[in-house]
Amino acid sequence: MDRFSEGLPDLQEAKVVDHCEECGGEIYDKQLVWRVGEDLFCCSGCMLTNLGAVTITAGE
Numbered sequence: 001m002d003r004f005s006e007g008l009p010d011l012q013e014a015k016v017v018d019h020c021e022e023c024g025g026e027i028y029d030k031q032l033v034w035r036v037g038e039d040l041f042c043c044s045g046c047m048l049t050n051l052g053a054v055t056i057t058a059g060e
């Protein structure tokens, strides 16, 4: 359950306008998304993964 699931009760009825470049998730009209060039991402995690960013533990 992510935080975007809450507060968007009309999600099922929202118009799908695009899909996330990384996970393929639906992107809805008026949804706040990340854009890199022409690519849209549903969340910062998808954007960073697509760009090749990974989470590591510093010092290891």
Ligand SMILES: [Zn+2]
Binding pocket: 020, 021, 022, 023, 024, 025, 041, 042, 043, 046
């Ligand atoms: Zn995504």
